[in-house]
Amino acid sequence: MTTTDPEAQVGQELLRFPPDFVWGAATAAFQIEGATTADGRGPSIWDTFAATPGKVHGGDTGEPACDHYHRYASDVGLMAELGLGAYRFSLAWPRIQPSGAGRVEPRGLAFYDRLVDELLDRGIQPVATLYHWDLPQELEDHGGWRNRDTAYRFADYAALTHAHLADRVQLWTTINEPWCSAFLGYGNGIHAPGLVDPRGALEAAHHLLLGHGLAMRAMRPSAPADHRFSIVLNLCSVSVDQDDEAHRAAAHKVDGLQNRLFLDPLAGRGYPEDVVARTAWLGDWQRVVRDGDLEVIASPVDWMGVNYYSPTRVAPAPADHVPDGPFAGLRGVALLPPRGELTGFGWEVDARAFTELLERLGRDVAVPLVITENGSAFPDAVSDGEVVDLARTRYLVDHLRAVHTAISRGVDVRGYFAWSLLDNFEWAAGYSQRFGIVHVDYRTQARTVKHSGRTLARVISRNAVPTSGYDLG
Numbered sequence: 001m002t003t004t005d006p007e008a009q010v011g012q013e014l015l016r017f018p019p020d021f022v023w024g025a026a027t028a029a030f031q032i033e034g035a036t037t038a039d040g041r042g043p044s045i046w047d048t049f050a051a052t053p054g055k056v057h058g059g060d061t062g063e064p065a066c067d068h069y070h071r072y073a074s075d076v077g078l079m080a081e082l083g084l085g086a087y088r089f090s091l092a093w094p095r096i097q098p099s100g101a102g103r104v105e106p107r108g109l110a111f112y113d114r115l116v117d118e119l120l121d122r123g124i125q126p127v128a129t130l131y132h133w134d135l136p137q138e139l140e141d142h143g144g145w146r147n148r149d150t151a152y153r154f155a156d157y158a159a160l161t162h163a164h165l166a167d168r169v170q171l172w173t174t175i176n177e178p179w180c181s182a183f184l185g186y187g188n189g190i191h192a193p194g195l196v197d198p199r200g201a202l203e204a205a206h207h208l209l210l211g212h213g214l215a216m217r218a219m220r221p222s223a224p225a226d227h228r229f230s231i232v233l234n235l236c237s238v239s240v241d242q243d244d245e246a247h248r249a250a251a252h253k254v255d256g257l258q259n260r261l262f263l264d265p266l267a268g269r270g271y272p273e274d275v276v277a278r279t280a281w282l283g284d285w286q287r288v289v290r291d292g293d294l295e296v297i298a299s300p301v302d303w304m305g306v307n308y309y310s311p312t313r314v315a316p317a318p319a320d321h322v323p324d325g326p327f328a329g330l331r332g333v334a335l336l337p338p339r340g341e342l343t344g345f346g347w348e349v350d351a352r353a354f355t356e357l358l359e360r361l362g363r364d365v366a367v368p369l370v371i372t373e374n375g376s377a378f379p380d381a382v383s384d385g386e387v388v389d390l391a392r393t394r395y396l397v398d399h400l401r402a403v404h405t406a407i408s409r410g411v412d413v414r415g416y417f418a419w420s421l422l423d424n425f426e427w428a429a430g431y432s433q434r435f436g437i438v439h440v441d442y443r444t445q446a447r448t449v450k451h452s453g454r455t456l457a458r459v460i461s462r463n464a465v466p467t468s469g470y471d472l473g
């Protein structure tokens with residue numbers, strides 16, 4: 001395409017996405033809904049965690065979040081205004097089964113009926129995530145994801161929720177970022193339930209994968225033929241400064257714990273032997289892997305959701321060095337601080353690493369990919385009714401170019417969901433980090449579409465990004 005393309009109205013060449021590319025934005029229930037005690041909702045681990053002093057920045061809680069529970073209709077209106085073709089949201093398990101098992105709360109299901117119907121009325125395709133971290137507290141009281149039984153409870157919840165919405169929702173994701181639930185929730189404790197138990201984190205990872213597989217088996221047989229199932233992983237691109245054996249080995253170790261620990265069993269390859277061997281010093285977490293589990297985990301998916309924000313930089317370290325944070329199970333590697341351009345959250349900006357990650361997944365993953373989250377946090381301010389978030393706009397456009405490059409090199413990427421539709425409760429950072437393409441004033445609940453949101457709307461209407469620059473006319 002050239003500058004003479006009349007529909008483009010952009011003074012430069014365009015990088016066009018495939019004609020049926022899906023454009024959307026993503027959110028998660030606990031981060032936006034508020035109304036944490038409405039209509040019979042039970043407490044989740046995030047309610048408990050946020051109520052524990054010192055756990056969440058500023059003592060912030062799931063109230064009021066974006067009060068989306070009551071404002072969903074106008075929020076869907078905003079999505080329509082932006083031209084979104086799809087919306088990825090999560091269902092709150094504690095709204096649907098307040099204690100995580102047994103009794104179903106019809107008022108909880110009714111909220112998702114209203115949301116889905118509103119989306120369909122506006123021609124927006126719903127993409128449902130069954131679990132985005134808000135485990136019913138009662139299940140945590142019995143061991144949470146460290147208890148095998150939670151995987152079976154999750155499959156029951158998935159089956160009943162899928163059956164309820166099956167006539168209207170075709171795209172489903174079981175679990176969002178099991179790595180975070182396992183390693184941040186049970187490994188270094190910066191997320192709910194806030195436990196520091198590195199072996200328990202590995203056991204939780206297995207039970208999360210088992211829950212995914214059991215849910216696939218519970219939903220698939222009764223699903224209409226056009227239903228498409230997936231899991232969403234936060235896969236990282238691991239960068240090193242030198243191309244020598246020691247650096248390659250360090251990268252391989254981190255890749256193992258972050259990526260291969262999930263990709264391999266999902267693909268039917270079982271747990272990577274090097275990761276099992278390297279984590280054995282934490283105790284025999286493989287004792288929780290029972291006969292038949294690996295077959296369940298490898299139940300085929302139709303697509304894979306990929307969340308990407310930032311690269312991970314590593315270097316070799318002395319053999320007994322244990323890195324801080326969620327990689328505590330690994331010895332002999334050091335995590336390097338982010339460098340270069342950083343977001344307001346301090347996360348490194350690196351769009352090229354995104355292309356590299358997608359190319360690697362294009363080789364290693366047998367199903368189509370969908371970018372289920374990508375975005376950046378910066379402090380924003382409303383001035384004269386506008387939010388001119390140029391840094392976020394640049395991040396967005398650069399990362400879309402990175403996706404386009406991967407597609408042009410043959411990677412099968414079917415869609416892109418911006419994180420996030422709305423500024424929201426950013427887990428341990430509370431309301432201090434804004435990821436939205438729409439600004440939320442938490443006091444008045446006023447929404448203001450940011451410059452980045454308008455830019456995404458233009459990208460969607462053209463199904464293209466410019467080859468250079470950020471001015472989309």
Ligand code: FCB
Pocket residue numbers: 028031176177180234307373419426427435
């Ligand atoms: C991801 C989470 C999402 C959001 C972004 C910033 O790890 O899935 O809920 O918090 O990070």
